[in-house]
Amino acid sequence: MKVSRTFAVGVLAAAATVGIVAQTKLQPQDEDYAKLVKEWTTKPEFSSPLVDHLPKVAGIPTTKDVLGYYVGMPKKLTHTADLAKYYNALAAASKRVKVFQLGKTDEGRECLVIAVSDEDTIRDLDTYKGYLAKLADPRGLSADQAKEIIGKAKPIYMFTGGLHSAETGPPEMLMELAYRLAADESPLYDQIRKNVIVMMSAALEPDGRDRYVDWYNHHMLSQESENDRVPGPPYWGKYIFHDNNRDINYSQVTMRNWLKFYLQWHPPIMHDLHESQPLLYTFSGQTPQNPTLDPILYAEMPWFSDFEMTKMIGYGMPGVWTHAFVDMWSPGYLGFMSSNHNGMLRMYETMGNGGANTMPRTIGGGAGGPGGPDGPGGAPEASAAAGGAAGAGRGGRGGGMTARDWYRPLPPPRTLTWSMRNNTNYMETGVLSALELTSKFPQTVLENFYMKSRNSVKSGETEAPFGFVLPVQPDMTRVAFIVNILRLQGIEVGRARAEVKLKEGTFPAGSIVVKRNQPYGRLAKILLEKQVYPDPALQTYDDTGWTMGLMSHADVKEIADKAVLDVPVQPVDVMDVNGVVKGTGAITAILHNGSNYIATLRYRLKDVKFEAIEAAVKVGDVQLPAGSLLVQSSPRVKAEIEKLGLQAVTMAKAPDVAKHAVEIPRLAVFSTWGSTQDVGWVRYALDHFEVPYDLIYKERIKQGGLRGAYDVIVIPSQGRGGAKGLIFDIESRGKAIDYQKTPSFPSLGSYGESADITGGMGLQGVAEFDKFVNEGGLLLTLGASSFFPAEMGITRTVDAARTTAAFYAPGPIVEAEILKPTHPIFYGYDKTTVPVRWAGGPLLRATGTEGRAWTLMRFPGNDSSVLSGLMRGVAETRGRPAIMDVPVGQGHVVMYATNPAYRWQNLGEFNMLANAILNFNDFPAPKAPAKPVE
Numbered sequence: 001m002k003v004s005r006t007f008a009v010g011v012l013a014a015a016a017t018v019g020i021v022a023q024t025k026l027q028p029q030d031e032d033y034a035k036l037v038k039e040w041t042t043k044p045e046f047s048s049p050l051v052d053h054l055p056k057v058a059g060i061p062t063t064k065d066v067l068g069y070y071v072g073m074p075k076k077l078t079h080t081a082d083l084a085k086y087y088n089a090l091a092a093a094s095k096r097v098k099v100f101q102l103g104k105t106d107e108g109r110e111c112l113v114i115a116v117s118d119e120d121t122i123r124d125l126d127t128y129k130g131y132l133a134k135l136a137d138p139r140g141l142s143a144d145q146a147k148e149i150i151g152k153a154k155p156i157y158m159f160t161g162g163l164h165s166a167e168t169g170p171p172e173m174l175m176e177l178a179y180r181l182a183a184d185e186s187p188l189y190d191q192i193r194k195n196v197i198v199m200m201s202a203a204l205e206p207d208g209r210d211r212y213v214d215w216y217n218h219h220m221l222s223q224e225s226e227n228d229r230v231p232g233p234p235y236w237g238k239y240i241f242h243d244n245n246r247d248i249n250y251s252q253v254t255m256r257n258w259l260k261f262y263l264q265w266h267p268p269i270m271h272d273l274h275e276s277q278p279l280l281y282t283f284s285g286q287t288p289q290n291p292t293l294d295p296i297l298y299a300e301m302p303w304f305s306d307f308e309m310t311k312m313i314g315y316g317m318p319g320v321w322t323h324a325f326v327d328m329w330s331p332g333y334l335g336f337m338s339s340n341h342n343g344m345l346r347m348y349e350t351m352g353n354g355g356a357n358t359m360p361r362t363i364g365g366g367a368g369g370p371g372g373p374d375g376p377g378g379a380p381e382a383s384a385a386a387g388g389a390a391g392a393g394r395g396g397r398g399g400g401m402t403a404r405d406w407y408r409p410l411p412p413p414r415t416l417t418w419s420m421r422n423n424t425n426y427m428e429t430g431v432l433s434a435l436e437l438t439s440k441f442p443q444t445v446l447e448n449f450y451m452k453s454r455n456s457v458k459s460g461e462t463e464a465p466f467g468f469v470l471p472v473q474p475d476m477t478r479v480a481f482i483v484n485i486l487r488l489q490g491i492e493v494g495r496a497r498a499e500v501k502l503k504e505g506t507f508p509a510g511s512i513v514v515k516r517n518q519p520y521g522r523l524a525k526i527l528l529e530k531q532v533y534p535d536p537a538l539q540t541y542d543d544t545g546w547t548m549g550l551m552s553h554a555d556v557k558e559i560a561d562k563a564v565l566d567v568p569v570q571p572v573d574v575m576d577v578n579g580v581v582k583g584t585g586a587i588t589a590i591l592h593n594g595s596n597y598i599a600t601l602r603y604r605l606k607d608v609k610f611e612a613i614e615a616a617v618k619v620g621d622v623q624l625p626a627g628s629l630l631v632q633s634s635p636r637v638k639a640e641i642e643k644l645g646l647q648a649v650t651m652a653k654a655p656d657v658a659k660h661a662v663e664i665p666r667l668a669v670f671s672t673w674g675s676t677q678d679v680g681w682v683r684y685a686l687d688h689f690e691v692p693y694d695l696i697y698k699e700r701i702k703q704g705g706l707r708g709a710y711d712v713i714v715i716p717s718q719g720r721g722g723a724k725g726l727i728f729d730i731e732s733r734g735k736a737i738d739y740q741k742t743p744s745f746p747s748l749g750s751y752g753e754s755a756d757i758t759g760g761m762g763l764q765g766v767a768e769f770d771k772f773v774n775e776g777g778l779l780l781t782l783g784a785s786s787f788f789p790a791e792m793g794i795t796r797t798v799d800a801a802r803t804t805a806a807f808y809a810p811g812p813i814v815e816a817e818i819l820k821p822t823h824p825i826f827y828g829y830d831k832t833t834v835p836v837r838w839a840g841g842p843l844l845r846a847t848g849t850e851g852r853a854w855t856l857m858r859f860p861g862n863d864s865s866v867l868s869g870l871m872r873g874v875a876e877t878r879g880r881p882a883i884m885d886v887p888v889g890q891g892h893v894v895m896y897a898t899n900p901a902y903r904w905q906n907l908g909e910f911n912m913l914a915n916a917i918l919n920f921n922d923f924p925a926p927k928a929p930a931k932p933v934e
């Protein structure tokens with residue numbers, strides 16, 4: 001064992017290296033590591049003096065000691081059980097390390113956090129947790145008290161990796177980082193341990209991590225080049241892929257674990273590690289920026305990214321850049337839990353190979369490449385968000401990746417051989433530089449954190465809106481949805497103790513009041529206000545609109561009257577809505593007032609006979625809206641209504657109005673193997689509301705006999721490119737790619753199995769769908785899937801066109817006009833103009849005169865129809881159908897240009913899907929075309 005080190009660094013790095021050497025204590029070094037890492041690093045300039053060596057400390061295990069390999073070994077990825085095994089071994093050996101379990105995933109894996117700092121700090125972690133909690137909520141702290149706490153506190157710097165499962169490097173790198181932080185005795189590490197508490201995730205999405213590692217081991221080990229591309233696995237987590245970074249309402253249990261962690265520990269910095277861009281992009285917070293967030297944040301972000309770039313260029317590492325990829329508009333990314341809560345968001349993209357194979361790569365054009373789902377080109381990432389030409393707006397806006405620019409002073413070479421170890425070297429050098437900066441300025445980081453928290457409270461006292469009121473309204477379940485998400489986010493919510501009189505109106509006692517003068521008052525504003533996009537010429541990476549009231553069709557009043565701050569309220573922890581059944585008559589009528597739990601009630605009482613009334617009717621002094629359900633009264637019915645927060649009245653006999661039986665259909669949801677994410681959101685919503693279905697794939701479609709098995713088939717939005725994508729799906733290259741559970745690959749084969757995921761349902765599948773509809777089935781096509789029936793002639797008299805290149809609509813909320821309010825699809829909608837999320841679906845048009853009869857809802861397409869976010873070229877949507885009910889043979893196709901189950905956000909639209917399912921055999925029969933249309 002020798003104590004000196006050999007440096008494999010380029011000429012540019014030499015000067016920097018000298019400085020590091022001078023500071024380095026002569027700790028014994030792991031020669032084996034240095035030799036292998038040099039071998040795995042494809043060029044000297046792809047490494048740095050921070051990561052080309054590893055100290056060897058008796059008793060502190062490296063990954064080699066525990067798992068048998070060093071991080072970055074070609075063709076080696078680590079399952080979550082082994083990540084945990086390593087971190088637990090490290091924590092058992094070092095008093096500088098602690099491991100926490102946060103909670104379980106959908107599939108029962110643990111979410112793990114690892115903390116590393118000096119021994120004293122780790123021992124007193126709860127004390128430091130307490131200091132940060134005080135700075136996070138500085139109400140009642142004097143300036144002097146705050147100063148005193150800042151003097152004693154230490155910032156937590158939290159690293160997260162493995163949110164996107166194809167981006168395989170971060171969970172590997174973080175193990176090595178933890179080791180260095182625990183074992184390296186050089187001054188840099190002393191300083192970091194003394195001044196910073198470093199925390200990291202083992203893997204943010206543990207289910208996806210294991211599934212991807214299995215998939216990689218099964219299908220990707222032999223991949224030698226980018227051209228040799230193997231598709232990724234059909235699933236990461238249980239429901240979604242990249243949208244785990246768009247889950248603004250924290251629907252997914254794993255993401256909720258992380259938010260809970262955040263709000264317990266309040267890390268002032270959170271740094272999310274992704275892969276897709278060459279060679280390291282460090283996010284500096286470019287425009288469009290959400291103007292509600294603190295200006296301090298927007299100063300901090302480039303402070304850090306410029307420091308990292310400076311250091312890394314100093315080491316001679318090319319391809320580090322800070323601008324022209326992601327922006328600061330949408331607050332829905334997972335890492336934004338930090339900036340949304342007055343912390344500092346940080347984000348990297350490095351270049352991954354979609355696994356640990358070393359391969360030649362070409363940079364430029366469509367970056368990303370294998371395993372680069374965040375990148376432009378081939379990336380499903382911004383799929384749902386982007387409308388029309390929006391895809392072009394993502395990423396790469398700064399021109400060629402190999403071009404020199406002010407934010408990329410040392411561009412990367414165009415062609416290179418890239419390895420997992422290179423990727424590790426980049427990430428680790430970057431994060432060590434960030435830790436160096438934090439450890440030099442811990443007080444500044446803490447002061448900023450305190451000031452941002454304090455400013456948030458203050459801004460609620462000085463800037464309108466001063467609050468929001470959610471008045472008592474007919475359906476309180478959607479109010480509860482909003483309230484409970486605000487609560488999950490740590491926002492304080494109260495219930496008015498008495499009637500509230502404000503300039504905006506008078507609201508009854510019990511109305512919900514959200515005051516802005518609280519630490520997360522800015523976040524409340526961001527989530528509840530209408531999004532006014534700053535500049536239509538600016539492109540953005542994801543959604544431009546998310547206003548919770550509009551998405552939920554709940555009444556949310558923005559309050560400019562400062563008196564709202566003084567309204568006496570009872571704090572709400574979790575909002576439960578107790579349903580009410582009035583009276584003791586023989587028949588119970590459940591008011592359809594838009595609650596999504598109407599469907600849940602029907603399914604919970606499967607064996608009970610329900611009828612729906614087809615028009616509104618008054619019973620006594622209660623108005624029953626169309627679609628209200630009638631059922632024989634019973635204690636069981638009453639109990640479920642109360643549990644689900646529904647409103648009901650009883651009566652002696654059923655009202656005299658047209659009605660039909662509400663039967664439960666045999667329901668299937670069709671998924672391609674190549675695009676399961678938007679299907680996943682529909683599945684999530686159906687599961688949440690307890691609507692059972694079969695999830696079917698091409699294998700089932702090709703078997704035929706669909707009508708014999710199903711009454712309703714939903715095709716969630718898929719195949720963005722039009723019908724072809726849905727039909728042919730993953731291109732077959734002559735070699736089967738199976739997705740099956742085996743003893744060696746136990747995480748595969750979840751949520752469906754296939755001996756070959758390629759090839760799609762093909763034309764044979766189209767014929768089966770055609771038959772299904774003609775034989776009386778109800779086919780529901782959502783969003784982009786509505787190209788399918790139009791383009792394949794299942795609905796021969798409907799065209800599906802595309803928006804022009806000038807059109808740009810990244811997820812705004814727009815008006816839609818209900819033309820057939822008596823259609824069962826609109827049960828529970830009491831207004832004829834409703835907000836819908838623009839889904840990037842087709843521009844539908846009936847080619848015959850029957851279009852008017854078949855169009856249930858349309859887009860007015862005026863400038864004033866854009867309610868939140870950005871739609872450029874709104875006139876292209878003018879008069880286009882938003883939903884059509886097209887009779888075909890004995891059946892119907894309901895074509896939604898909208899997506900009524902989008903990312904667990906637009907719960908106001910969900911009934912347009914649920915109503916179609918529950919009233920599947922009671923659609924009015926619009927006249928089929930009398931003669932063929934020209």
Ligand SMILES: [Zn+2]
Nearest residue numbers: 164274275374
């Ligand atoms: Zn990513």
